[in-house]
Amino acid sequence: DAKTTQPNSMESNEEEPVHLPCNHSTISGTDYIHWYRQLPSQGPEYVIHGLTSNVNNRMASLAIAEDRKSSTLILHRATLRDAAVYYCILRDERGSTLGRLYFGRGTQLTVWP
């Protein structure tokens, strides 16, 4: 399973933008970059995913480096509800690993009022 590296923790103030980095230097051409988050006492929740191009949705934006060896999840205006563990995951669409999500340690985001 391809590896990702994230900072253990980050902090932000409410209503400020947050940039959560992820390094994935061994990414292969068929790996999608997925981000999930886990709020306290809840199951993981899908945030966003991408392959090569930057992506935007109602929750966040995903900026993918040109060489795809790193990506950044951007929360445009952090709220208290965004305090969670954020996981950056590489997902291979090829046969034997189909469906697997390998969660690392993630980044614990703390949002201050």
Next chain:
Amino acid sequence: DTAVSQTPKYLVTQMGNDKSIKCEQNLGHDTMYWYKQDSKKFLKIMFSYNNKELIINETVPNRFSPKSPDKAHLNLHINSLELGDSAVYFCASSQEGVAGGSDTQYFGPGTRLTVL
């Protein structure tokens, strides 16, 4: 109209007992999963079923036996429970289509299992 539901939410039992956790999804997905999150918050996939067939078994002890009576349900039965089985178990589902790498998984709220 919960998408992925699990029962029970909490389960406390003695070592050596047999217990089951149930999972249901109403999203019409064809693939369901069980994940285990240990006390250190490490989340790891255990099983995956696609159209009621086992497709992933991540070296889980054979005391754990998943059962999928239909595409909407994936139950987890655990025999001879051990202290190390204490964890939060999450069920998830997805629609594994042609673009498998881009499909997203929807997780249930979790079942906290405590083995005494």
